[in-house]
Structure formats: structure tokens, C-alpha cells
Amino acid sequence: MALLLRIRRLRAEKERAVIQAHEEFARDVHDLVGHWLWLASVKSELAYRRAAGDARLRGDLGEALQAVRHAAHAVRNVSTIHRQLSVQGESMRAQTLLADLGADCSVQVDATGLPQEVSAALGAVVREGVTNMLRHSTVRTCVIELAEHEGLLRLTVTNDGVPGRRPQPSTGEGLGNLRDRMTRVGGAVRVTAGEDGRFNLIAEVPQKFPE
Known part of the structure; x- marks a missing residue:
């Protein structure tokens, strides 16, 4: 002990x-x-x-x-x-930034009751996701959503990528850092990319947190 x-x-x-x-x-x-x-x-x-x-x-x-x-x-x-890194704060910053750049960003995030460490880890996911979409795509629409999914709390950051070209999932240092952060709070992170140009950054953590 x-x-x-x-x-x-x-x-x-x-x-x-x-x-x-x-x-x-x-x-x-x-x-x-x-x-x-x-x-x-x-x-x-x-x-x-x-x-x-x-x-x-x-x-x-x-x-x-x-x-x-x-x-x-x-x-x-x-x-x-x-x-003050938090999933709520980073989602609001992302919405403001993307609106200034002419993109539509829908935020559906209620972080009430989240432990600070979990909120900070999910906030880092939002920040990295928005940074990557601005670097590697001509984003027009973005959805940031935090919701329950099969006993897990799932954060999804989705954007419409580059029209006519399938976005390539990043395997760089940024994603590795996110995986480390999510592992420390008992979660995981992954990316998916569709033929229609949509790109998803997904992070999941257990819905029940230790006291």
C-alpha cells in the first residue's frame, strides 16, 4: 500500500x-x-x-x-x-475560431461532473483535432459532440475534410501525445476517415469515474 x-x-x-x-x-x-x-x-x-x-x-x-x-x-x-484546459472551454474556443474563418461548427458538449483530469484530456483532443483540420483540410463544417455510448463517454470531433480527396489519418507526435493522455485517464483515442472526405477524431473514457 x-x-x-x-x-x-x-x-x-x-x-x-x-x-x-x-x-x-x-x-x-x-x-x-x-x-x-x-x-x-x-x-x-x-x-x-x-x-x-x-x-x-x-x-x-x-x-x-x-x-x-x-x-x-x-x-x-x-x-x-x-x-485552464477543459473540454468545454476548448470546444467554445474551437467554435469561435472556426466561425471567424467562415466554417460552421456545432458544439454539443455538457461536461458537468467531469473530473478535471478527464476534462483536460478531452480538451486536448478537441484542440489537436481543430489544429489538424486547419492544417490539413479546407474545413466547412465541424461537429464536436460529447455523449454516452455503450457505457462509455465518447467525444467525437468531425469535419468534412478536403472535397474530392480522402483525408489521411495522422500518425504523428500529436496523436501519440493524445493516446498517452487518454491512457492516463483510462481511455483511448482513434481516428477514422471516410471516402466522402469526412474525418473523425474519437476519444472514449469510462462513464463512471473513481472517487
């Missing part, structure tokens, strides 16, 4: 150390990158105004300005995101 308690304590200490390292890294990123993103935003805004007579150039600059603003917003809030 004493050995088991020691192992649990060591695991908790390791988790706290990892979280602290993430927060310190986030603050460094904010300090180092934030200033340059702000300068890029100012310069892009100035160029956008000067391009009033060139509709095509103005359109390109407008897209660049929007991208810089999104990046600046993400850097500005990255420390908070690391400290």
Missing part, C-alpha cells in the same frame, strides 16, 4: 512539473513572439489601407492581416489555455 501511494505521489509530481514547464514555455513564447506579431499586425493594417485601389491585393492583405491577428490572439492567451 505504501509503495502504491508513493507511485501515485511521484506521478502527480511529474504531472505538475510538466504543467509548470508548459506554462513557462508559454510565457516565453508570449514575450518573444508577441511583440513581432503586434508589429506585423500594424504593418499589415497600414498596407491594407494603402491598397484601397487594388481589390486583389487588398483581398490578399486582408487574409494575411486576419491570420496575424489570430496568431497574436493565440499567443496572448496561450498561458491561460495551458492552465
